[in-house]
Amino acid sequence: YEEENIDEEEHDLIIESIEEVDPEGRSFGKLSEDEDSFYAGAVPDAPELKLGKRKNLDELMQAKGNEFVGSYGRDEFDEFKARMSEDFFAESDDAIRKGDHQAEIRTENRVFGDADEELERLKQQISQETGLVDPNSDAGFEEEVVEDEEEDLEGYSIDEDGVEWFEDEDGYWWYREEGQDDWQPYDD
Structure with a gap:
């Protein structure tokens, strides 16, 4: 050197x-x-840690009585809160006078304990009386599944190697090998 x-x-x-x-x-x-000397292990001028009994953080944060506890920002926040409340009440009073408010209905979103059971019973009764198939029943669901499968089979097939083939609406063929998630375009 x-x-x-x-x-x-x-x-x-x-x-x-x-x-x-x-x-x-x-x-x-x-x-x-x-x-950096801070990370190098021995920090110069570092005070020796006093490892005694464990301290409760709540006790450490409490004022001991002889220190100054300021209210910096607290007064300003209280004034802001009061001013915002006054503005809100003034605007809501104006809205009520003008009729621009919506009446609060306490029972609007109320849920009764047996409402769901009664609703299901009523749906079944209506479907029996009218002869219509309940869309939530298992029989109607199976018929819809069969129809969906027939629609899905058009332009879709699986060959003897387990490769899935699909023809899109533009006439292009796509394939997906067994165990793969992504479809690949088929190039002639």
């Missing part, structure tokens, strides 16, 4: 390789210290 054949970084790399193979485990000074 002193003869200017190597730079600081190369010097430090050589020193590190020497330290790794040193049988006594010695460390030598490096020219460029990239480590």
Whole structure:
């Protein structure tokens, strides 16, 4: 390094390789210290930690009585809250006077305990009386599934190797090999 054949970084790399193979485990000074002293292990001027009994955070945060506890921002926030409340009440009073409000109906979203059971019973009764098929019943569901399957089979097939083939509405063929999630375009 002193003869200017190597730079600081190369010097430090050589020193590190020497330290790794040193049988006594010695460390030598490096020219460029990239480590921050905060992360280097021993922090200079760091106070010794007092590791005693555990402290309760709530107790630590409570005022002991002899320190100043300021109200910076608290007064401003209370004023803001009061001003916003006054504005809100003034606007809502104006809306009520003008008739621009909607009446609140307390029972509008009320749910009764047996409402769902009664609704299902009523649906079944109506479907029996009219002769219509209940769309939520199992029989109607099976018929719809069969119809959907017939529609899906048009332009769709699986060959003997398990490859799925699909023809889109533009007439292009796509395939998907067994176990794959993505469709690939078929090129002639």
